[in-house]
Amino acid sequence: MKQKLILAAAATAATLAGAAHAQPAHAQPANVVAIKAGRLVDVVNGTVLKDQTIIVNGERIASVGPSASAKVPAGARVIDLSAQTVLPGLIDMHTHLTSDPLQHGYKALGVSDVRAALYGVRAARLTLEAGFTTVRNVGGEGFGDIALRDAINDGDIIGPRMRTAGYALGITGGHCDNNLLPPEYKVTGQGVADGPWAARAKVREMAKYGADVIKICASGGVLSKGDEPGAQQYTLEEMKAIVDEAHKLGRKVAAHAHGASSIRESILAGVDSVEHSSLIDDEGIKLAREKGTWLVMDIYNDDYILQEGERAGMLPESIEKERVIGQTQRDNFKKAVQGGAKMAFGTDAGVYPHGDNARQFHYMTKYGMTSMQAIQAATINAADLLGWKDRVGSITAGKYADIIAVKGDPAADASLLTKVSFVMKGGSVVSSKD
Known part of the structure; x- marks a missing residue:
């Protein structure tokens, strides 16, 4: 019922948007x-x-x-x-189009799944007009990202080509759980799955409801409450089960991983890309190169988190976590480039305002890439990771x-x-x- 409401609401928004914005x-x-x-x-x-x-x-x-x-x-x-x-x-491999960058932390609790999907209508247009004609959306509430993808494909609204994940998978109390409410509310994130077989079942559920890619939370995060970015969450056994199930179903796997151990074990589990990679070490870079695993490192949004995070509702602990790892991530981006790892462009759009995706190019060239390498990361490299080399890039x-x-x-x-x-x-x- 919820998904039907989201689709109906998005279609209504598209009609209104079309009347207000005569788009060629x-x-x-x-x-x-x-x-x-x-x-x-x-x-x-x-x-x-x-x-x-x-x-x-x-x-x-x-x-x-x-x-x-x-x-x-x-x-x-x-x-x-x-x-x-x-x-x-251009192609952005790490977006959250249904996320409002001004509604983080406790402010996000007031955003319904339907409202998030409607926000995605505007975000999709802004992203496309900024030159990003394809995106990979790695997590959204209420399957709103999937509804958004389908509305774009059906011509109801304008936006980039999308590959979508539905809910991101994670452990109880982890980065992909909802830890903002006290226990009497008994709230658990819909992507939570503990243990290999429960994780396999969750992969099947995401595929059932239209996910093109499976997103997992292998470590803690910056914008989540009560965990540490460097701490590993999913075990190697759980991640191997997820990757095996996803690949059998023709889905690639993207692993949110900040910490060195979570990065290494994500790669060993066979994920297709490691997102963030903030605390990657020399062993992780070497392993990524040897296994052909893509690194997708969002090295622009540190600016937005530190400058605008409080106004956007980000928790004080989140802002402090970003202060600790933001510059380290940029330095490790440079090491990964020099180490010959495969790199694809991804920004975590939704943490910062949609349409500003290209601001990351400045930092990619500042921290080791040539301008051509940065462009390739957002075109031919991203298309390769996406599995769409024959279509885009x-x-x-x-x-x-x-x-x-x-x-x-x-x-x-x-x-x-x-x-x-x-x-x-x-x-x-x-x-x-x-």
Whole structure:
């Protein structure tokens, strides 16, 4: 019943939003579009090409090549981006679109599942308009993220392509439980599962209700009450059971893990990505490289937590935890880059305001990546982790026409991606600014 209410509410919000915001993305895409790109970032080869023409047919890219030899079909709509740099749509691998960044801690107790899903309608639009045409949503209440994904797919609202997790799995009293209320309320998070068989059952439940990916809490967290980020929560035995069950069902597993031991055991259990990785040590970096495990490190939101956390309702203990590990996480990001670990872009959007995702690029280059590496982390690398290399992540014939543009050269300064001037998703123009 709750899920039906969420879907109905989201559909109502979409109708109202459509009336208030006449978005070009609602229109049917032109049959054929030719995009003239002054510069084009080839994320596969790590180069920037000049004077390229992209032919888009419907939702897909038909061809890419030098403008001098391009054959533009008669009647094609021409979009002139010859004074800009064109890139594939960006991908954020760690978002919470149904989370309001101003409603943390005890303030979040007043947010219903329906309200969270409705908030996600606005967050999805802001994220897409910021140039993030694909996201992985790693946890949401009431399966609201799944309802949001389905509403976007059905064309009811605009937003990025989504892979969603439903509830994140965790232990009783852990980071993914609700520890804000006293015992007489008898509140337990809906993702809580203790022991290997209970954890397997919870994986099956998430898959049943539409989860594309399984999110687990292997360690304590920053924004949870009464635990420590560095403390391991799920055991290796429990995580192996989760990974085995998820992979049998065709789902990848993302592990929230701050502490060194939880990171190592998540990797040994076979997870596909480790989120946060704040206290990763040399052994963890080496193991991630050897096993091919992706690291998704959110190194921007430290700023927001420390500057705006109190106003947003974050607990004093959470702000203090961030003071302890925030800079360490950034330093360890640099070590992971230097150590050759596979890195994908993820920001924990929802901790900070949606649409500000690209602010992380500055910190990725400050702490060890080149601008091209940072762009690759948010395009071809993220697509690989997502399992969608054949669909998104590069401007390549056959893939979705998810295309953005910026003024200047983001391959020299990735922070320019905070000012995206053109967004196309699936051949439809979402926004275009002078």
